[in-house]
Amino acid sequence: MEYSLPASLVFHRFRKLVLCLMPLAFCLAAGPLSATTSSTTASQAAVRGYVLWYRNYDSPAIRALVELALKKTPEYGEFQIIRSEELSQGRVLRELTDGQSRLVDIANVATSAEREKSLTAIPFPVDGGLLGFRVCVVMPESLPRFAGIKTLDDLRDSQIRIGQGAHWPDTPVLEANGIPVVTHSRYEILFGMLRNERFECFARGVSEVLYDLELEQDPNLLIEPDLLIAYPMPSYLFVGPEDQETAHRLQLGIERAIHDGSFNDFLRHYYARAVKELDLDERTVITLENPYLSEESRYVGRKTFENLRRRLEVLSR
Incomplete structure (x- = not known):
């Protein structure tokens, strides 16, 4: 089975889709894709494993x-969803780009123009765009350093160092905005670096930070209560450049979920708690520029960013 979905066509369709879905897919104007092009039937005996x-x-x-x-x-x-080996984000992207490896088939990461050129993106923000809104995980002794920060200039002057993954696209965004960044290739190591005072803020997306801390089970790790660092950073599902079948299946499935309301239910179930518990609508927003997005993802990110206040209001109900 072979599908040919040029990137420009996919982005054009999703540009219109994202515009009508903001905020968080509550406006439904587009129907689902037709699946008549697929010759695959549900009666197939083989079970496809997706890593x-x-x-x-x-x-x-x-x-x-x-x-x-x-x-x-x-x-x-x-289908069966299979857990990959514990690979760094950089290794995952290389394996996907290679196209011959079965170490990983699907990855959700923040997008960049470079990633969209080398991989196949399913260009819909998986968390409604919340990844680009970040809070600081800190140690208690660092909290006084955040007092009085109201602007980007204040954050720069504080010389607070932010920890990030070496291969994360957030890293060059922060650096481009004049913020000191300390990196490591392994996500898990970054928590130890925070504890060892290698940096003062481990910036985590509001859609992921509560889960992170539940896994760490460390009462000394706190969420700084006042700041929200915001920049356009859509997070997409990615597959290999030649894996059009998987790309089409994921795209079609998400469109159907949007159309029947189950995507809306997904967003509320997994992300409403974070919006409420982090008091996002009460935080001081520090806005950063992201110069590394493609034209299409810059559009998606801008619409997501512009709808921040309304989106938070909807999820906090």
Whole structure:
């Protein structure tokens, strides 16, 4: 089975889709894609295994979204989601780009123009765009350093160092805005670096930070209560450049979930708690520029960013 979905066509369709879905898919104007082009039937005996990057597999929200998309496309056959080896984000992207490796089939990461050129993106923000809104995980002794920060200039002058992954696209965004960044290739190591005072803020997306801290089980790790660092940073599902079948299945499944309301239910189930518990509507927003997005993702990110206040109001109900 072969599909040819040029990137420009996919982005054009999703540009219109994202515009009508803001905020968080509550406006439905586009119907689902037709699946008549698929010759795959539900009667196929083989079960297709999809290897999901372990960080995404271990995230209840992302694994649930992938499962939702696959369940919405039964004509592609039965499926199984498999946890990948514990690979760094940089290694995952290389394996996907290679196209010959079966170490990973699907990964959810923040987008960049470079990633969209080398991989196939399913260009819909998986968390409604919340990844670009970040809070600081800190140690208690660092909290006084955040007092009085109201602007980007204040944050720069404070010389607070932010910890990030070496291969994360957030790193050059922060650096481009004049913020000191300390990096490591492994996500897990960054928590130890925070404890050892290698940096003062581990910036985590509001859609992931509560889950992070539940896994760490460390009462000394706190969420700084006042700041929200915001920049356009859509987070997409990615597959290999030649894996058009998987790309089409995920895209079709997400569109069907949007159309029947189950994507809306997914967002509320996994992300409403974070909006409420982090008091996002009460925080001081520090806005950064992201010069590394493609034209299409810059559009998606801008619309997401412009709808921040309304989106938070909807999820906090």
